[in-house]
Amino acid sequence: MSGSISANEYQVAIVGFGPSGAVAASLLGAQGIRTLAVDRDRLVYDKPRAIALDHEILRLFDNLGIAGQLAPHIGPFPASEHFGAHGQLIRRIDMVSEPYPLGYTPTMVFTQPPVEEILRAHARSYPSVVVELGTELRRLDQTPDGVTLELCGEHGTRNVSADYVIACDGASSLVRRQLGIGFDDLVFDEPWLVVDLRVNASGIAKLPRTAAQFCDPSRPTTYIVGPGSHRRFEIMLLPDEDPRAMEQPEQVWRLLARWLTPDDATLWRAASYRFHALVASKWREGRVFLAGDAAHQQPPFIGQGMCQGVRDVANLVWKLARVLDGESGAALLDTYQEERSAHVRELTTRIKAIGHVICERDPEAAAARDVRILAEGGGMPRTITRQEIVPPLSCGLRADVPHAASGTLFPQPWLVTSRGRQLLDATCGVGWRLVLRGDSALARSRAIAARAAEMGLRLIAIADADQDQGPDVMREESGVVTDWFTRHACAAAIVRPDHYVYGVAADEAGLAAMLSDLAAKLR
CATH class of the missing domain: 3.40.30.10 (Glutaredoxin)
Structure with a gap:
């Protein structure tokens, strides 16, 4: 594809070569689009950050031909059991049952460093894709015909030009800041400590067999069963606790003492975060598009962070390909922000609601919450699926005749x-x-x-x-x-x-x- 004539060196430049940027490069490469991907970091970060993906994203990876390579680093995401203020089971969040609607396990966990290495290597395999690591964007300037990027790498500073730019450069995105685009705050701001462990056999025997949300008002905590020996705890920090001090091993093991001792596991990572609910006020400025964490951040309570970024580029790239090939006018690109912003805002709102349930610190309010949730299940813990939490596309390029199926994912038998x-x-x-x-x-x-x-x-x-x-x-x-x-x-x-x-x-x-x-x- 893509025989369009352009005076620019590249048809698309990608700033940031994390998961979203690497997937964007592969999707563009599969279309034969001349693509440059740059990242200031040479190596994949060697510790896990994202931990969950779903069947929509694995379907895309399978379309790219890499699902088999990724399989050793992926496992099913078991049900998440939610325990109330007094330790009682109040509900479950699980996956839909078989036959699976997209042909794959609907929700999965994965270990990010090897998965990201495979995504990067696959993007590099396309002849039309050039990847430059250790290369930093200094500034960009737009003209009616393209974008000029000032890059600084091992051979010094130079300018390159592209028809379009996709900014996948993370939460502190330089591109977003240079464009003067702010975030709309969906009002969620909580301090948490994320702890990743490699757990030995004695430790695994002590831990819950399924994922869990401990909705304890004294210390809300999330537990996730990762692939192999990988286990994650996400622990809410209290107002008087210094986030940096709580990352220290002695403090981490103090928080984990209810479940594990240092003899049971190796500490892989401990990092403090503020869980936010933020969405960019604009996703496009002329020929530049924001994607991934550059465009949105959401609490991690159903593991949709990386999924959201991959959805962004999957939505954008096929539209860019049509426009670059002259099959559609540039107005098609306007549907990117329309569709993705609405989808992200709706999903983030739903995740935020789950987060507020988990993060309740008032004991009386937590007890009332538990009664309400159990009443919703007729007095018994009910099961909801992660798939019903993720919304359909509500606007954009859809048929004018309203129908409940429009904007949903078509099944894959x-x-x-x-x-x-x-x-x-x-x-x-x-x-x-x-x-x-x-x-x-x-x-x-x-x-x-x-x-x-x-x-x-x-x-x-x-x-x-x-x-x-x-x-x-x-x-x-x-x-x-x-x-x-x-x-x-x-x-x-x-x-x-x-x-x-x-x-x-x-x-x-x-x-x-x-x-x-x-x-x-x-x-």
């Missing part, structure tokens, strides 16, 4: 193929897709097939495995898509390259109108 059992994306590829219910009249419509081909949409028809609908119909293993069509009372779904549903239709007239509307919007 396991298919029965001549090559054996395969996931939908591996069998059919990615990009814009028109997915039809295999036993519907739409699957037999030549007019719809012709229109989809004209628009460059990959046409996919799916039916249950026990239905023989002809050679052009894919057969799914567990009825995931068939059930989805039934639940949403439709027979067709237009699916975007980032796997979000543009819109659905029940008949040929409705689908034809929606395809025409989409063609106009993409132009």
Whole structure:
């Protein structure tokens, strides 16, 4: 792809080569887009920071062809049991049950340093991607035709030019500050200590077998079961405690004494943070886009921090590719902020609400909270899923006809193929897709097939495995898509390259109108 002519050296420059920047570089490289990625740090930080990802993000990694490489460093995220002020179980947050809607374990834990190394190496593997580490951005200047970046690296200071810039340069983003973009404060500010451990067999035997939130008003604490021997505690700090002093090993072991002694584990990292809920007031300034922590920060209570940044670049890159290739006008890029800002704000608000429940310090209020949460489950601890906490896209590039399915993630079934059992994306590829219910009249419509081909949409028809609908119909293993069509009372779904549903239709007239509307919007 990307044969557009530009006077600039690069079509896209990425500032920051952490997880979001590395994924952005791979997505751009997969499209053949001339890309420069820079980072002032030469090496991946050798201690874990992010610890959770979900099936949407693993689906993207699988689309890039690296899920197998990442597998040794990833494990399932078990249910998180929430214990009230008196140690009683008040609720669980778990994952949805099988058959999994996207084909993967819905929530996972991972160890960041090796995963980040794999993400970086994969980005470097694309011929169109240049990576320069130990290179710092000094300033950038925009013109109507591009962006000039002043870079300082091992060969001194130089200027490079790019059509567009993606700033993935972290919470203290120089790009955001140079652009004068501030944060909207969603009002959450709490001091916590994050402790990562490598736990031996004696320690593992002492710890809870599942993740836990200890909603104890005297000291709220989160416990996470990481891959292998990796365990994490997130411990709320009290008003009179010095965050830096609490990072010292003697203080860390004092806080962990309820669970472990130094004989049970090796201290890997202890770092104090203020958990914030912040969203950039603008995500785009001309040809420069913010992504990842440069655009938002949220409390970590359902492990969505890195996921949010990867969603940002997955949303942005396919739009940039269309604009750079002349397939769409630059107005398409306006939907990036519209979609991602609304999504991040909604999800952060939901995470913040969970955080307020966990962080309650008043004993009477905590007791009332426990009674209320148990009442919500009819007097018993109820289970909610992490997947219902993550919202759909509520605005942006969606069909004009309102429907509950629009903006949701389209499911990914396991298919029965001549090559054996395969996931939908591996069998059919990615990009814009028109997915039809295999036993519907739409699957037999030549007019719809012709229109989809004209628009460059990959046409996919799916039916249950026990239905023989002809050679052009894919057969799914567990009825995931068939059930989805039934639940949403439709027979067709237009699916975007980032796997979000543009819109659905029940008949040929409705689908034809929606395809025409989409063609106009993409132009």
